[in-house]
Amino acid sequence: MLLEIIFYIFASILICASLGVILFKNPVYSAVSLILAFITTGMLWLLLEAEFLAIVLVLVYVGAVMVLFLFVIMMLNIHQEEEKSGFTKIAPIAIFLGLVIAAELIALYWIQSDQFSGLESISNSSLSVDNTLLLGTELFTKYILSFEIAGFILLLAIIVSISLTLRTRKNVKKQIASDQIAADPKQRVRMVDIKRGGN
Amino acid sequence: MKELLTSFLSFLDPQWINLIWSLSQIAIVTVCLILTVVFLVYFERKVIGYMHARVGPNRVGPKGTLQSIADTIKLLLKEVIIPDKADRFFFLLSPLLLLIPALAAWAVVPFSPEFIIADINAGLLYLLALTSFGVYGVILAGWASNSKYAFLGSMRAAAQMVAYEIAMGFALVGVLMAGGSLKLGEIVAAQSGGVLSWFWIPLFPLFIVYFISGIAETNRHPFDLAEGEAEIVAGFHVEYSGIGFAIFFLAEYINMALISVLTSILFLGGWESFFAGISFLETSVFSFLTEPSLFWLLIKTLFFLFVFIWLRASFPRYRYDQLMSLGWKVLIPITILWIGVECVMYVMQIGPWSV
Numbered sequence: 001m002l003l004e005i006i007f008y009i010f011a012s013i014l015i016c017a018s019l020g021v022i023l024f025k026n027p028v029y030s031a032v033s034l035i036l037a038f039i040t041t042g043m044l045w046l047l048l049e050a051e052f053l054a055i056v057l058v059l060v061y062v063g064a065v066m067v068l069f070l071f072v073i074m075m076l077n078i079h080q081e082e083e084k085s086g087f088t089k090i091a092p093i094a095i096f097l098g099l100v101i102a103a104e105l106i107a108l109y110w111i112q113s114d115q116f117s118g119l120e121s122i123s124n125s126s127l128s129v130d131n132t133l134l135l136g137t138e139l140f141t142k143y144i145l146s147f148e149i150a151g152f153i154l155l156l157a158i159i160v161s162i163s164l165t166l167r168t169r170k171n172v173k174k175q176i177a178s179d180q181i182a183a184d185p186k187q188r189v190r191m192v193d194i195k196r197g198g199n
Numbered sequence: 200m201k202e203l204l205t206s207f208l209s210f211l212d213p214q215w216i217n218l219i220w221s222l223s224q225i226a227i228v229t230v231c232l233i234l235t236v237v238f239l240v241y242f243e244r245k246v247i248g249y250m251h252a253r254v255g256p257n258r259v260g261p262k263g264t265l266q267s268i269a270d271t272i273k274l275l276l277k278e279v280i281i282p283d284k285a286d287r288f289f290f291l292l293s294p295l296l297l298l299i300p301a302l303a304a305w306a307v308v309p310f311s312p313e314f315i316i317a318d319i320n321a322g323l324l325y326l327l328a329l330t331s332f333g334v335y336g337v338i339l340a341g342w343a344s345n346s347k348y349a350f351l352g353s354m355r356a357a358a359q360m361v362a363y364e365i366a367m368g369f370a371l372v373g374v375l376m377a378g379g380s381l382k383l384g385e386i387v388a389a390q391s392g393g394v395l396s397w398f399w400i401p402l403f404p405l406f407i408v409y410f411i412s413g414i415a416e417t418n419r420h421p422f423d424l425a426e427g428e429a430e431i432v433a434g435f436h437v438e439y440s441g442i443g444f445a446i447f448f449l450a451e452y453i454n455m456a457l458i459s460v461l462t463s464i465l466f467l468g469g470w471e472s473f474f475a476g477i478s479f480l481e482t483s484v485f486s487f488l489t490e491p492s493l494f495w496l497l498i499k500t501l502f503f504l505f506v507f508i509w510l511r512a513s514f515p516r517y518r519y520d521q522l523m524s525l526g527w528k529v530l531i532p533i534t535i536l537w538i539g540v541e542c543v544m545y546v547m548q549i550g551p552w553s554v
Contacts, residue, residue, distance in 0.1 A: 028286075032289075032339070051319065051320055051321045052324070058332070059324060059331060062328070062331070063327075063328060063331030063334075063364065064364070067334055070335075070342075070357070071338075071354065071357045071358070074338070074350070074353075131320070132320065132321055
């Protein structure tokens with residue numbers, strides 16, 4: 001009973017936050033609503049006793065991804081989004097995509113609901129099991145190949161995006177620490193004896 | 200203590216007794232933390248004073264001990280000024296966004312074998328998530344102030360926190376490999392024994408990297424570019440007065456204490472005694488010196504707090520590009536390298552841990 005009350009509180013916060021993401025005109029407010037949505041999703045996962053996934057969601061999305069989002073939004077200095085000009089143009093596509101996602105979810109729920117009952121029993125029985133350990137063991141034994149491939153793709157993405165943005169400019173006044181340390185006063189300062197003129 | 204509470208409130212449901220018990224623990228920790236911060240500020244001003252060959256605060260109370268309390272009262276009584284065209288909502292919210300994660304992180308800190316508010320399974324991850332959450336208070340404060348200086352401060356803070364969080368996370372990976380658990384209590388238990396069995400010896404580079412990135416995460420000298428009073432006035436909190444400023448100050452010092460206590464727990468054996476494992480002490484009348492207790496944790500924490508202050512008095516501030524190159528090009532490679540070394544040590548069975 002208590003769990004259900006908590007669930008519905010979090011679920012309604014999640015829905016409000018998700019609506020906030022698309023309804024706020026100020027992009028910073030939208031980004032902060034998205035952060036709230038991520039945190040509330042994490043809370044919902046905690047209710048399912050998936051503490052590892054919940055904390056990793058908060059750690060990765062809230063702790064790193066959204067910081068960069070906010071960074072970009074603030075740097076671009078968009079204080080007010082322009083009037084929703086393209087709204088009518090985008091709306092049909094958006095509604096279509098929304099319907100596809102909804103249909104997929106419903107299909108998953110109705111057609112394959114018998115497979116979910118197995119999952120439920122796992123989440124109920126894992127009261128004393130450390131699910132970080134469980135996930136780690138599964139990932140590094142059974143699913144090692146797909147895990148490694150995913151990691152490799154991410155590494156590739158990092159290298160590619162760095163190589164796309166990396167550019168070397170000429171005439172940049174850059175500090176070269178090794179040159180500074182190697183500097184020798186004998187090469188820099190020339191002591192000169194100046195003849196003193198008579199007065 | 201809990202038995203006493205249970206017998207006293209036996210007419211209540213055990214669920215409610217648990218709730219009251221947790222709430223009272225939280226209250227004790229919070230009050231102790233705030234008192235710690237009050238005297239930490241005094242300690243800092245005194246220590247830096249003597250390092251600069253000054254006396255430091257010496258007017259309010261005996262030897263100036265009540266100076267911080269006087270300052271707090273002054274700050275609380277001052278007017279809260281909200282700048283024109285500032286974003287009121289985030290301007291008022293962001294000090295709390297910094298303070299709440301700073302306090303919430305203490306929930307998983309094991310003070311002694313008996314006293315942990317919540318010994319959760321993913322304690323280490325929880326800490327990492329909460330320390331990274333604090334950056335929003337800084338970013339939003341700078342943005343909401345509608346001031347160029349504050350905004351520059353918050354941009355610097357964002358880049359710095361993201362960079363140093365990675366090094367910090369990798370250092371924690373090393374600890375969890377050595378400890379074999381994400382539970383902080385079990386990590387301390389894995390270090391049981393004397394000074395030589397603590398993790399600071401096998402994980403020495405990670406220990407140094409963790410503390411350095413901890414300083415960077417708390418925006419303290421020499422990494423306090425987000426404040427940088429010589430360049431951008433006071434950085435992200437330049438527009439805050441009165442209680443808003445006081446909360447930023449409080450959060451910064453609580454975070455300092457958190458990093459100190461975590462360094463002691465993860466690398467210096469937490470509540471374990473310095474003298475544990477010395478056989479002639481264990482059998483003599485001084486055997487109480489070898490017992491694990493809260494006292495040892497406090498001594499270690501106090502030492503790291505002193506190091507924070509010491510560094511502040513000793514080093515000039517880093518330049519922005521130096522800060523970034525230190526984070527990305529020095530600290531992260533060191534941690535990755537040492538995790539590799541640790542893997543080899545683990546397989547070869549060198550080191551204090553057992554499989």
